[in-house]
Amino acid sequence: MSLRMALLGLLEAKGPASGYDLAKSFERSLNHVWQAGHTQIYPELVKMDSDGLIAVQSEGARGRKIYVITEDGKGRLHAWLRDHEPAITIRSDIALQAFLLPLLETAQAIDVLERIRRSFEERLSVLECFPDPESKSDFGRFALKLGLAQTRTGLAWADECLAELRSRL
């Protein structure tokens, strides 16, 4: 369901686009919020078309199909935003490794935490390059702020835990 909403959102915000365009948009602007590759996007678009949420506006070279969001699609998207109670389903490798950390010797735990710290750092440097220069609207700004804040919190947490573990050596 959420994948649908993400695609509808992109189509409403940025206008008609092909599956390929949407996959690129996902990579560039949405990947810190929701992830999906083209192998998931293409079949989903076909289903959304047959459900009347989007329609094929035109077909170009190489079978390129441009999809537009329909009125029905817009209605569904807005209803979902208004009414859908967000699920807090967390499945994070990082949090799991953090959870299991006390099973390791202090020295090894430090190595693991350092790797986790690096992964937060990488993520932060990716997010700091957003939004890409061509985006004119402030679409996605709120989510970006959240991503940045959470990542910085993660970094601070890693530093704090590292300090504690190092003091045990």
Place this chain on the structure above:
Amino acid sequence: MSLRMALLGLLEAKGPASGYDLAKSFERSLNHVWQAGHTQIYPELVKMDSDGLIAVQSEGARGRKIYVITEDGKGRLHAWLRDHEPAITIRSDIALQAFLLPLLETAQAIDVLERIRRSFEERLSVLECFPDPESKSDFGRFALKLGLAQTRTGLAWADECLAELRSRL
């Protein structure tokens, strides 16, 4: 893979347990880190047994089977902790709704943000009740700290965004 590691971790940290026990443990101590219900856990335990990572220690009343982690299982768990580069796969309804927020009228966006704020608040109050009194070790402490910090960051973010949106009315 991560589900396996979570189960191995529980078995190593808390000792032998049945599928039922593990499902309860998941709910009580791990659910802010990784989620799984009994319908996923039971079949996974069978596979882990046939892969030699765990073994049936004894069988009690009502077909209750107590599993123990094997040496091989411990090895695999520790190797995973040491070597596994954590994937940062985010699929968050909340972040997605935040991303799409600018598609709504300001007043509606405020409603959505207030709901998001409440969900962070609920989560915080759940986490603040952890760890359950019976847990003696500091197992899971690092992950809990991370969860608390990230949730507080989420709350602060929601308040900041709400202030901004309200000033636009």
Place this chain on the structure above:
DNA sequence: GAGCGCATGTAAGCTGTTACATGATTCT
């Protein structure tokens, strides 16, 4: 004409959710 990026797809397999099904034990 060789190679690269564009563009679209399928298929197999793994992971996770929801609904269904069953029966034993304990408590009131």
Place this chain on the structure above:
DNA sequence: AGAATCATGTAACAGCTTACATGCGCTC
């Protein structure tokens, strides 16, 4: 006796990943 909780499972489906497959159009 009836209800709640313990305890284990199966089956169908939905969601996601990885690998494979194909062919166009542009540039060098």
